[in-house]
Amino acid sequence: MTEPDEVIDDDGYPTDEALDHLRTFTGTTEEFVTYVRSLMYNGLSVLEDFTNDFGRPEKRLTLITAGWSGCESVVGTLCETMFHLMFWESSFRGGKHTFTFSPAQWEMSLSWGIPAAGSAEQSATN
Numbered sequence: 113m114t115e116p117d118e119v120i121d122d123d124g125y126p127t128d129e130a131l132d133h134l135r136t137f138t139g140t141t142e143e144f145v146t147y148v149r150s151l152m153y154n155g156l157s158v159l160e161d162f163t164n165d166f167g168r169p170e171k172r173l174t175l176i177t178a179g180w181s182g183c184e185s186v187v188g189t190l191c192e193t194m195f196h197l198m199f200w201e202s203s204f205r206g207g208k209h210t211f212t213f214s215p216a217q218w219e220m221s222l223s224w225g226i227p228a229a230g231s232a233e234q235s236a237t238n
Contacts, residue, residue: 119133120150124154125181131185134190137193138221139224140218140220141213142218148190151186152186155176155182159171159172159174179206180207184207192226193226195211196211198217199213
């Protein structure tokens with residue numbers, strides 16, 4: 113599935129096509145994070161480099177929805193993905209969600225979407 117032409121509608125909400133693309137996204141962690149950040153209209157996304165407690169470099173993505181339902185739908189979709197399973201660190205009241213990656217993980221290329229989505233589509237065609 114290719115990236116949709118429009119990811120945010122006129123009211124500031126992610127389009128259904130944009131969320132579908134998130135569910136089936138394949139690419140590097142960096143590409144996935146860039147796409148997720150493009151959907152956080154009316155929210156906040158911060159990507160930063162930091163040193164973890166063991167002195168190793170890592171990256172941290174912080175998404176803050178501030179209760180905006182458009183951003184909540186992005187995070188809700190994100191929570192169903194392999195990306196969330198692998199990199200989720202914490203979530204807090206107010207819609208703050210944090211994910212961390214090592215430099216090697218940042219460059220990984222995978223199908224980040226919903227694990228069952230590909231197999232369900234495959235089963236429907238058989």
